[in-house]
Amino acid sequence: MDTCEVEFLAERELISITPNFDLGVLHLISGDFGPFKAGLPAEVPLWLAINLRQRRKCRIMPPIWLNVKTLEEIKERETQEKLFTKMPSEHFMEVAQLLLTAASEDIPQAGEIKVVLKDIWDSRQAKTRASCSLLLQDGGKHARVDNLTLMEINSVRPLLPHSMDMIRRLQMESSMEAQISQTQGSSFASPSQ
Amino acid sequence: MFGVKAFELIRDLTLTGPEALPLYNSETVRQVLEEMRVLYERNQRDVNNSVNEDSSYLGTVHLRHAALERNKRCLLAYLVNRLQRIRDLRWDFGSVLPGDVAGSLCEQEVQWLQNYNRHLATYMRGLDGLDLTQEHCPPKSLCLEVRCLQDYGLFELEDGEQVLLKKDSIHLLPRSECLMLIRQGVLEHIPH
Amino acid sequence: MKLNPSYEPNYFSLEDICATNSAVPCRVEMMIPNLGEMDRGSHSEHLETGRRLELPLWMAFNLVKRHLVKADCSKAYSQSAREILKAEPAVVDLMKQEPFYYESGVHVASLLEPEEANDLRKVLQNTFQTRSKDVISLSQAELSKEVIVREQLLSKEEKTLMLESRVKWAEVEHWLSGKLTSRELAAVSVSNYLKRKRPRDDAE
Numbered sequence: 001m002d003t004c005e006v007e008f009l010a011e012r013e014l015i016s017i018t019p020n021f022d023l024g025v026l027h028l029i030s031g032d033f034g035p036f037k038a039g040l041p042a043e044v045p046l047w048l049a050i051n052l053r054q055r056r057k058c059r060i061m062p063p064i065w066l067n068v069k070t071l072e073e074i075k076e077r078e079t080q081e082k083l084f085t086k087m088p089s090e091h092f093m094e095v096a097q098l099l100l101t102a103a104s105e106d107i108p109q110a111g112e113i114k115v116v117l118k119d120i121w122d123s124r125q126a127k128t129r130a131s132c133s134l135l136l137q138d139g140g141k142h143a144r145v146d147n148l149t150l151m152e153i154n155s156v157r158p159l160l161p162h163s164m165d166m167i168r169r170l171q172m173e174s175s176m177e178a179q180i181s182q183t184q185g186s187s188f189a190s191p192s193q
Numbered sequence: 194m195f196g197v198k199a200f201e202l203i204r205d206l207t208l209t210g211p212e213a214l215p216l217y218n219s220e221t222v223r224q225v226l227e228e229m230r231v232l233y234e235r236n237q238r239d240v241n242n243s244v245n246e247d248s249s250y251l252g253t254v255h256l257r258h259a260a261l262e263r264n265k266r267c268l269l270a271y272l273v274n275r276l277q278r279i280r281d282l283r284w285d286f287g288s289v290l291p292g293d294v295a296g297s298l299c300e301q302e303v304q305w306l307q308n309y310n311r312h313l314a315t316y317m318r319g320l321d322g323l324d325l326t327q328e329h330c331p332p333k334s335l336c337l338e339v340r341c342l343q344d345y346g347l348f349e350l351e352d353g354e355q356v357l358l359k360k361d362s363i364h365l366l367p368r369s370e371c372l373m374l375i376r377q378g379v380l381e382h383i384p385h
Numbered sequence: 386m387k388l389n390p391s392y393e394p395n396y397f398s399l400e401d402i403c404a405t406n407s408a409v410p411c412r413v414e415m416m417i418p419n420l421g422e423m424d425r426g427s428h429s430e431h432l433e434t435g436r437r438l439e440l441p442l443w444m445a446f447n448l449v450k451r452h453l454v455k456a457d458c459s460k461a462y463s464q465s466a467r468e469i470l471k472a473e474p475a476v477v478d479l480m481k482q483e484p485f486y487y488e489s490g491v492h493v494a495s496l497l498e499p500e501e502a503n504d505l506r507k508v509l510q511n512t513f514q515t516r517s518k519d520v521i522s523l524s525q526a527e528l529s530k531e532v533i534v535r536e537q538l539l540s541k542e543e544k545t546l547m548l549e550s551r552v553k554w555a556e557v558e559h560w561l562s563g564k565l566t567s568r569e570l571a572a573v574s575v576s577n578y579l580k581r582k583r584p585r586d587d588a589e
Contacts, residue, residue, distance in 0.1 A: 003560045008331035101563045121561070129521060136517035139510070155557045159524065159550035162391035163517050166542065169393075170487060170510040194423065196406075196441065203402050239419065252417040252453045259447035270397040 006154050010094030011047035016061040018042075019052065046095060050102045060103045063089065066096060068109050071116040078123050084147040093121060093151050128152055132160050139167055195232070195260035199225045199267035206274055214278045217299035222268065229264050232257045279306055283313075284326050287373050327372055337368050339380040348374075389549070392542070394488065400541070404488035405446075408439040409496065411454040442492045449496050456496040458505075461486070467508045474512040475519055479540035486540035487513060516543060524550035 012030060023036040026048075033044045041061065044052075052058040065071070065088035077085045089095055096117050104110040128148070135143050141164070145153060198221055205215050236257045239250040279302060282294055288310045290298075298306065317325055345358035350370055358364070358379065364371075366380075374380045394401035417432035424438050440454070448454040460466065461482035470477055479486040490509045494502040519535065524547045526532045539547060 002330065003556050004330040007560070097561070097563065118561075129525070133518045133521050136521075137514050139514050151557075155553065157553065158389050158391065159521065159546055159553065162546055162549070163513075163520070165391040165393070166487070166546070167510065167514060170491065170506065170513060194441075196443070200402070200406055203399055203406075207399055207403065235419075249416075250418055252415060252448075252451065253419050255447060255451055255453070256417060256420060256444065259444055263443050266396060267402060270399060270402055273397045274399060 001150075001154055001157060003151070003154060006091075006151050007094050007098070009150065010091035011045065011050075011098070013046045013089065013091055013095055014043050015046050015049050015063065015095075016041050016043055017049045017052065017058040018061065019058045021057055046098060050098060053103045053106070060099060060106045062099060062107045063095065065089065065092070066099065066107060066113065068112045068116060071113060071120065075116055075120045075123070078120055084124060084127060086147045087149055090149055091151070092149065093117070124152060125155065128156060132156055135160070136163050136167070139171075140164075141168070195228065195257075196263045196267065198228060199264045202271040203267055206271065212278065212281065214275065214282065214294060214297045216297045217275070217302065219299060222271075225264050225268055229261055232261050232264075236261075275302065276305060280309060283309065284329075286376055287326065288314075291377070324369070327369060332368060335368055336365050337371055337375075338363065338365050338383045339371055339375065340383055341379065342381050343379055345374075345379050392545070400485060400488060403541075404485035405443040405492055406441050407459070407483055407485075407489045408441055409445050409459050409493060410437060410457045411440045411445055411448070412437050412457070413454050415453050417453060442489065442496075445496055446492075456493075458493065458497065458501070459483075462490055462493050462505055467504065470508050470512045474515040476538070477512075478538045479512075479543070480537060484541045487542050513543075520547045521550070523547050525554055 018039060018041050019036045020038050021036060022038055023034055025032050025034040028045070028048075030045060033048070034042060036042050049058065049060050053060050065074075070088070074085070074088070096113070099107060100110055100114060107113065131143070143160075201221050202218060202225070205218055205221075209215055236254050239254050239257075243250045243254070279290075279298065282290055283306065286294070289295075290306075295303075313326075317323060341358045341360055341362045341364070344360050348356045348358050350356065350367065356364060356366070358374075363383070364380075371380055375382055392398075392400060394404075413432050413434055413436045416434045419430065420432045421427060421429045424432055424436050426438070427433060427436060440448070440456075445454065445456045449456050458464070466482070483489050487509050490505060494505045494509075496502075497505065516539075520539065520543050523532060523535055523539070536544070536547070
């Protein structure tokens with residue numbers, strides 16, 4: 001999983017737009033969207049919304065949580081709670097990031113929103129790092145990742161899972177060489193890429 | 194000491210990053226094979242000596258055999274890791290590797306790459322000609338704004354239109370048609 | 386898009402071949418005929434009983450199993466080295482001790498008597514776990530003289546984890562600044578290839 005793939009997944013989230021054109025139903029792999037009538041709100045995948053917005057074919061209606069007041073509340077909760085709090089969307093950071101880049105004129109107080117979002121992100125990242133550190137030091141074999149979003153999980157890959165694999169291997173009794181010398185002469189498993 | 198030459202091959206591969214391909218070291222490969230031949234012959238001799246219930250040579254035979262196995266492991270690992278790197282480079286650069294890379298391959302590797310290219314092409318033809326190697330990330334747009342880094346000359350697009358790629362000229366080209374030129378260093382993507 | 390699975394030693398892995406190349410002190414328990422050439426300190430035609438010499442791990446494995454030699458801890462894993470790691474795991478220069486400190490260590494452990502082997506395995510595990518905190522913090526630290534000095538203490542295994550993690554943080558930071566699309570294209574090109582083809586600084 002790579003950052004651009006996580007973003008790709010986020011682009012499938014649905015969002016409301018107000019088109020300035022008339023068009024029939026669009027048959028996409030992810031489903032049917034439309035019909036579109038100028039001035040009437042319609043729901044489309046985020047990637048389509050951004051594409052239309054870039055060609056000035058629509059206005060984007062930001063998700064209900066993408067405003068300073070709601071985000072300030074989320075930030076407040078996030079800084080007080082020791083654990084991760086639930087975010088308004090599984091892809092809150094990606095959706096916000098995409099919208100603020102492509103359609104900042106459609107979002108009131110876009111500048112302030114950016115600042116609060118960064119605060120929320122940073123405080124959650126700090127928690128992520130601290131808990132990774134703790135987990136590895138204690139030699140934990142599993143971790144609960146409740147309320148972590150995909151982008152946040154992506155940010156600790158590959159470090160966390162690879163380190164945990166390393167700890168698991170160090171706990172094992174026999175070494176690779178011992179296994180090899182036992183099977184010497186017979187065929188070997190093909191290399192894992 | 195046994196296995197030292199063979200380890201030089203492995204060291205060759207670890208001195209560069211895993212993405213780069215050092216020159217095929219045919220001389221060292223030859224020397225390793227020679228060491229293996231000598232080990233094998235001496236073992237044959239000692240095995241024959243041991244037939245008359247004299248087991249004192251068994252340790253020697255085992256040690257040489259371990260050295261043979263080690264040499265074999267190093268040789269195979271050298272070849273397999275090189276093939277993996279060549280395959281990865283094929284995905285990065287397309288079916289024709291840049292001269293600098295191509296010169297590092299030995300004859301058998303060139304042959305292998307040709308076969309690999311053929312299999313890949315056959316497989317992709319089965320997918321209605323979809324070029325699997327083109328996008329390594331989900332694409333964002335159909336067209337890309339690019340700057341030309343060298344005098345490349347006329348470039349014909351799929352729709353028949355011709356574009357003159359001159360150094361420092363700027364073009365808006367269909368993504369699928371200019372990606373390979375970007376990888377080859379002819380064009381440079383201008384991010385927005 | 387290349388998959389990046391975690392390291393698992395296998396027959397073809399360069400890391401494991403390197404890790405099994407490090408030397409361990411051995412004592413010949415049973416005379417091995419005709420191989421006197423391996424023992425530089427002796428003029429005998431044979432590898433004589435009682436001789437002490439350093440053998441690579443891969444060879445020691447085979448000979449220990451057949452009771453032809455007895456292996457001992459190399460300095461990097463000796464009792465005293467282990468005591469230091471128990472006391473202050475974070476400050477030891479593992480790279481200098483043995484580049485693949487953990488991988489080679491696991492191999493060395495399988496040559497030892499059970500009690501000592503267990504102690505070594507525990508030390509390896511505790512050391513890795515304690516130092517993982519440093520690996521994380523180094524992967525996020527701004528490059529500075531101090532960071533570079535601390536990086537040099539890492540073993541190869543730790544360094545790989547640290548560098549992978551550093552690439553990931555940079556990638557996420559880059560994405561946060563809204564420039565992902567250009568990175569995706571910049572990753573592969575001939576000029577980048579020539580850059581990465583140069584020998585790495587950390588190569589021995």
